[in-house]
Amino acid sequence: MVDERAVAWLQIDNGLVLTGAGGRLDRYGLAELRRGEPVLEQAFFLEGLLPLEQPRYFVPTMELAGGVSADLHFYSDAGSVWLLLLDVTAERDATRRIQQKAYDMTLLQEKEVLLNRRLEAVNAALRETQRELEASRDLARRELERKHLELAEARTLQLALAPPPFRGVVGGRAVTVDVVLEPAKEVGGDLVDHFLIDDDLLVLLLGDVSDKGAGAALMMARTHALFRGIINRPDASSLFRAPENAARLVNRTLSASNASCMFVTLLIAAFDGTANRLTYTRAGHVPPFLRRFDGAVERLGAAGGLPLGLSEDAVYRSASVTLSPGDEVLIVTDGITEAMDPSEAQFGEDRVAEAMGGDLRRLLADVRAFEAGGVQSDDIAAVLLKISHAQGRCPAGQRPPHGKS
């Protein structure tokens, strides 16, 4: 038993000088102790423990040099302190093995608790985020529904700006006018209009705003309103008979307050039924198609000036062409000429020319067939003027639309 415990002992006097030592001192790294010298310099683990304040004192399981653990038993006796060291390394190791497992388990449990807390926090945050997203989604859905309603109303109003077909007499010449207007979105930037001035002058308008959507629709409506406003002027007749003047007036107004920098390509044409003459101003627009009564197709490509809205100082010119009975004039926007098939090839001007001789429904059907179910990429608008062979008399109920209100 004594040997298993590797007993060692130290005797220390009241002056903390080592006066004696024996037993298995080497076991505790104390083989080199010097008697007669201060003990704390040689056994630093005694720092703070001496001098002894009570007759007996016990320090359990102190790990010393070499990993050896000892129980320290202090006894006070007749002016000396006796210190007995007993090896408890084996007990310490046994305790450590048990304690280690217990601590490892406890640490795992603590980590599990922390992890669960974090997961709960993450879950709570996710639930909150989901609630916020659902609220945002509901709000966005309501907002979208409201905008759809507004846009549907806007579309109805915009389509109402397109005039109905006209079958009637202009300056003694029987003519027909058909129009089509189909925005790519709910509302669009194409404008189409026609009206009579002085019973002998039929004005055709077709425009294309440089953008699509609501902004373009407002620009379109503004342009439309400006032209319609000119009709009531005393000089309306002269302004539309020389359509470059009407274009100049509207361009000046559009350019003066055009923060969005949108512009409008425009074709304005005035047909004088008495003289059988069509005078047109082409402001950056697709040249109209003229199909003669014999089937020959010409383009009315005379340059008339910049699109409206770009420059207040823009200059506009007009050109004239004489029309004969059986002639047709077709004005389109690039939503027709640039309609695309699935391979992104364009419908093109040749196909427009080939479709002439029929009506606008046929042209539109050709465009739809060419798109082969694809999405309409641009607003579509067209005006088709046909000069009848018959000299006109206006039958009851078919009075032409007059511009003056």
Added chain:
Amino acid sequence: MTATLQKKICMLGAFSVGKTSLVRRYVSSVFSDAYLTTVGVKIDKKAVDLDGRTVNLILWDLAGEDDVNALRLSYLRGAAGYVLVADGTRPATLDVALSLRGRVENDYGPLPFVLLLNKNDLPDQWTITEGDMIGLRNAGWWVRSSSARTGEGVEDAFIDLASRTLR
């Protein structure tokens, strides 16, 4: 009397907060990821130079406190100061440190001490808030975050504590 000044410094805290690792980092400049629990007390010595004077710090690395094994306050007999250690990734260990400090003060009076919030090399698991630390500092505590792995804050803590034990 000893010719060289010696100061007994005790390491206190909950189990597995890094007390032994802090001592090893400070005394031997090493760190090991392996966790080996301390039983009883482990003694180390570190000689430091303070204002031109060599002071032996006798470091008593005490077994951590847990739910079953309370700290034997008798180990602190003759201590000149102590290092309270908490694990910054385990908030409950700060509560243990605060409790230990109260019990030590009850038995031994106001000894110099420092509080180390250890394992600051694990920022993604850190749970002690800056507000907690500010609150303790405002109460007059010397508080630092530390890492036995990187050595951050370790030497400063021991030197500061040793200096205060000399005053």
